[in-house]
Every structure is written in C-alpha cells, then in structure tokens.
Amino acid sequence: MRKMALLLAAGLSMLSSVPAFAQASADQKDECLLASRNCMNQVDDIKERIYKLNSEIKKGTRVYTPQELKKLKDKLKETSDVLRALENPDS
Template identity: 90%
Template sequence: MRKMAIMLAVGLSMLSSVPAFAQTSADQKDECLLASKNCMNQVDDIKQRIYKLNREIKKGTRVYSPQELKKLQDKLKETSDVLRTLEKPDS
C-alpha cells in the first residue's frame, strides 16, 4: 500500500511538471514581453530585455502574428531609445 502511494505521488508530480516544461518551448510566444502576462518573478535589465525582444522577433510569423511582431518591434525601439538616453553623458 505504501509503495503504491509513493508511485502515485511520483506520477502526479511528473504530470504537474509537464505544463511548466511546455511553456519554455522554443516556438512559444513570450507573453511577458508581448502583453505583460505571466511575468512572475521576472526582472530584466535593459540589455537583457533587448536581447529577449530580438530573440522573439527572430521567431517571426511561425510563432507571432504580424500585429504581434509589430508590437514587439515597437517595444524594441522604445527600449533601445531608453538605453541610448541612459548612456548619453549629461551635456
């Protein structure tokens, strides 16, 4: 009986980890970058955000719609502008 309970617990824990693994698939949208959803405990600096945006844009239309790609490109431009502003010496 105890052995069966342990096997059941292991089986349930394996099943619960499948959705988390599926969310990290290479062909999946990054909802945090796209619409600020599912951003649990994500804090990126500006350069990391630029890197992630470029990576998502490279996925192209196989993952994102043209409207979503436009939104990501706008966010990339905005983030790049912020970086340029921060890097400017005070004149």
C-alpha cells in the same frame, strides 16, 4: 476496404494532432514581453530585455502574428531609445 479503413484512421489521427501542434507553437510565445503577462517573478535589465525582444522577433510569423511582431518591434525601439538616453544623458 482494408486500405480505405487505414487511410481513414491515418487521416483522423492527423486531424486530431493539429490542435496539439497549434498549442505547442502558442506556448513558444513570450507573453511577458508581448503583453506583460506571466512575468510576476521576472525582472530583466535593459540589455537583457533587448536581447529577448530580438530573439522573439527572429521567430517571425511562425510563432507571432504580424500585429504581435509590430508590437514587439515597437517595444524594442522604445527600449533601445531608453538605453541610448541612459548611456548619453546630455545628447
């Protein structure tokens, strides 16, 4: 009976920690890069933005959904194209 009560208590404590873990992984997302949210005081140059996008993409599916990763990759391609156009204006 005592073992059963301990197992039940351990199970309940594990279940109650799942939402906190989910929130921690959600906090790792860079909402400014992903959806232009929470970035009122943040200004990046193009190379810095490319670096941040690469860093976020490397986090992969443990932080982002496949749709969010696709959005980040599209933004990376767009930003890289802008940088290329600025570096080689006559090509």
